Amino acid sequence: xxxxxxxxxxxxxxxxxxxxxxxxxxxxxxxxxxxxxxxxxxxxxxxxxxxxxxxxxxxxxxxxxxxxxxxxxxxxxxxxxxxxxxxxxxxxxxxxxxxxxxxxxxxxxxxxxxxxxxxxxxxxxxxxxxxxxxxxxxxxxxxxxxxxxxxxxxxxxxxxxxxxxxxxxxxxxxxxxxxxxxxxxxxxxxxxxxxxxxxxxxxxxxxxxxxxxxxxxxxxxxxxxxxxxxxxxxxxxxxxxxxxxxxxxxx
Numbered sequence: 120x121x122x123x124x125x126x127x128x129x130x131x132x133x134x135x136x137x138x139x140x141x142x143x144x145x146x147x148x149x150x151x152x153x154x155x156x157x158x159x160x161x162x163x164x165x166x167x168x169x170x171x172x173x174x175x176x177x178x179x180x181x182x183x184x185x186x187x188x189x190x191x192x193x194x195x196x197x198x199x200x201x202x203x204x205x206x207x208x209x210x211x212x213x214x215x216x217x218x219x220x221x222x223x224x225x226x227x228x229x230x231x232x233x234x235x236x237x238x239x240x241x242x243x244x245x246x247x248x249x250x251x252x253x254x255x256x257x258x259x260x261x262x263x264x265x266x267x268x269x270x271x272x273x274x275x276x277x278x279x280x281x282x283x284x285x286x287x288x289x290x291x292x293x294x295x296x297x298x299x300x301x302x303x304x305x306x307x308x309x310x311x312x313x314x315x316x317x318x319x320x321x322x323x324x325x326x327x328x329x330x331x332x333x334x335x336x337x338x339x340x341x342x343x344x345x346x347x348x349x350x351x352x353x354x355x356x357x358x359x360x361x362x363x364x365x366x367x368x369x370x
Contacts, residue, residue: 128166132173133295137213137258139174144259144269153180157190210263215370217292218311218344218351219253221301222273225329235300241278242335249301251308254344255351257295266347270356273342275318277326279334283319287342288312289353289368311369316340316355316362325357344368 135154142151160166161183170181184190223246226236231247238245254269261267275285290308298304318338326336341356351370355363 124163124165127160128169131166132170134258135170135174137256138260140256141259141267151179153182155182155184157184157187159188161187161190211260212263214255214257214259214261214267214346215293216255217253217257217297218255218289218368219251219292219297220273220287220289220342221249222252223247223249224274242276242330242333244276244330244335251290251297251299251301251304253297254342255346256297257293259346261346261348263348266345268343268345270341270343273340275316275338275340276329277336277338279336283317283321285316285318287314287316289314289344291369312353312366314342314353314355314363314366318357318362321357321362346370 139151142149154170156162156167156170167181167183186193224231226245226247235248236245237248252271252273254271255267259267273287277283288310289312291311292298292304292308294307298307301308318340321338326338329335329337338357340362341358343354343356345352345354345365349370351368352365353363353368354361354365
């Protein structure tokens with residue numbers, strides 16, 4: 120009988136995971152401490168046990184209010200009674216897809232598998248084959264009054280005579296099981312935007328020399344994805360300097 124509810128249980132677990140990731144991505148230094156279950160199904164011992172097992176909620180408080188089974192109905196009634204003032208309520212809706220980029224990082228035994236290592240013939244440096252860095256996750260909540268903004272630092276690598284213009288595609292993935300390896304999932308990803316980033320005006324003192332013979336330079340930039348209502352944009356920064364104005368991404 121329990122298996123009859125498994126699909127619904129897994130969807131609830133995935134939703135809680137999405138909330139946890141969103142809180143972590145904010146980088147606010149605030150931990151998730153409480154998970155509230157409301158509605159009649161929230162009182163299910165089986166559901167509560169599955170949540171604890173799948174999410175390993177050690178140190179978290181799984182809370183089920185005494186009136187959890189009436190929470191949805193009471194909320195609907197309150198909304199109907201206060202319909203005029205409810206226009207100021209902050210609403211939220213989930214992000215429809217995952218959005219990320221493909222990156223090649225310098226190989227590190229502590230983080231990468233040896234089978235993913237390859238040597239770049241131009242620089243002589245060893246990189247890890249393409250990984251996917253996810254900025255937005257399917258199910259991330261977007262508030263009606265505040266954009267959901269995710270900022271991540273990216274390392275760009277250049278040889279001495281290489282053009283200082285880099286092109287970074289942004290990919291979308293719509294299923295729940297988002298991949299971590301680019302090379303094994305390339306045909307499953309949809310390219311929705313291509314960012315052309317010109318860093319030729321960045322002072323040479325901002326570059327870090329990774330390799331002297333031949334010379335290879337590294338520059339850290341910040342890629343920002345912002346989602347508000349149904350508009351998704353990307354911009355590129357170097358500290359406080361904007362290198363690329365907001366570009367629309369297919370949402």
